[in-house]
Amino acid sequence: DVIREIEGLGLKERRLADKLGLQQVRIVPGDADHDPLVIKALGHSAADYVRGILKSGDILAVTGGTTVATVAEQMPRTQLGVEVLPARGGIGENMEFQANTIASKLATKLGGTYRMLHAPDLLGDEALQTFISEPHVQDTLQRIRSARMVVHGIGQAIPMAKRRKLPPAKIEQLAGQGAIAEAFGYYFDRSGNIVHAMNTVGLRVSDLKHIEQIVAVAGGKSKAEAISAVAHGCPLHVLVTDEAVADAILESR
Ligand code: F6P
Numbered sequence: 001d002v003i004r005e006i007e008g009l010g011l012k013e014r015r016l017a018d019k020l021g022l023q024q025v026r027i028v029p030g031d032a033d034h035d036p037l038v039i040k041a042l043g044h045s046a047a048d049y050v051r052g053i054l055k056s057g058d059i060l061a062v063t064g065g066t067t068v069a070t071v072a073e074q075m076p077r078t079q080l081g082v083e084v085l086p087a088r089g090g091i092g093e094n095m096e097f098q099a100n101t102i103a104s105k106l107a108t109k110l111g112g113t114y115r116m117l118h119a120p121d122l123l124g125d126e127a128l129q130t131f132i133s134e135p136h137v138q139d140t141l142q143r144i145r146s147a148r149m150v151v152h153g154i155g156q157a158i159p160m161a162k163r164r165k166l167p168p169a170k171i172e173q174l175a176g177q178g179a180i181a182e183a184f185g186y187y188f189d190r191s192g193n194i195v196h197a198m199n200t201v202g203l204r205v206s207d208l209k210h211i212e213q214i215v216a217v218a219g220g221k222s223k224a225e226a227i228s229a230v231a232h233g234c235p236l237h238v239l240v241t242d243e244a245v246a247d248a249i250l251e252s253r
Helices: 002-020 036-053 066-074 099-109 125-132 135-145 157-163 168-176 205-210 221-233 243-251
Strands: 024-028 059-062 083-086 149-152 179-183 186-189 194-197 213-217 238-242
Touching: 002 024, 002 221, 002 238, 002 243, 024 036, 024 243, 036 066, 036 149, 036 213, 036 238, 059 066, 059 099, 059 135, 066 099, 066 149, 066 213, 083 099, 083 135, 125 135, 157 168, 157 179, 157 186, 168 194, 179 221, 186 221, 213 221, 221 238, 221 243, 238 243
Parallel strands: 024 238, 059 083, 059 149, 149 213, 213 238
Antiparallel strands: 179 186, 186 194
């Protein structure tokens, strides 16, 4: 039975990779919306993948969020000697789910180093330019853009906008623009068009095409449409998700 189940997942992994045009899909059984153990399994599977690919000297960039935090939690201790960096500056997450925090945790687990991007949320244009022009920040940004691998989360647009406490008028505007997905501080509509970008520093969607391994980790049936939108709107190579998402996307047109 166990073998049959694994074979069934393997088939779904290949079908989903085909459908979304990805190099690889990893599926864990269950639905993260209803079972916290599934989030753990997502973290474990992603950690396993990441560890298999990274080599000493690589730069790994990570986003925030509870799912990517679980990747760090599930990462076994090794001595890989990589540099871990936050993909983007602060985008309204609680401390423990911020990219900076996750990068430092992962660096500890992987026997590597990290740097932080202490960009406050929602800087005005002028303040942002001043911040970016700091030589230390310039250097960090350049290192982020030369990452070999990026591991990122995907969220639903409106729940993410609320989690970041965007003003109600902005949230209404996003809904009106058909925003259904969020990744890297960008909001996407169903077809993967960017409808809004947050004013923060770090990796831009346009930088992603230079990155060798982009890995998204996201599960829970409620995220199925968001995941599909980001797979269409952003370069993506590997998706680690759960069976509920896989079934929902495979059943959709
Ligand atoms: O805020 C960082 C981030 O990775 C977002 O880009 C993404 O939408 C969200 O976190 C996913 O969070 P979670 O894994 O907690 O659902």
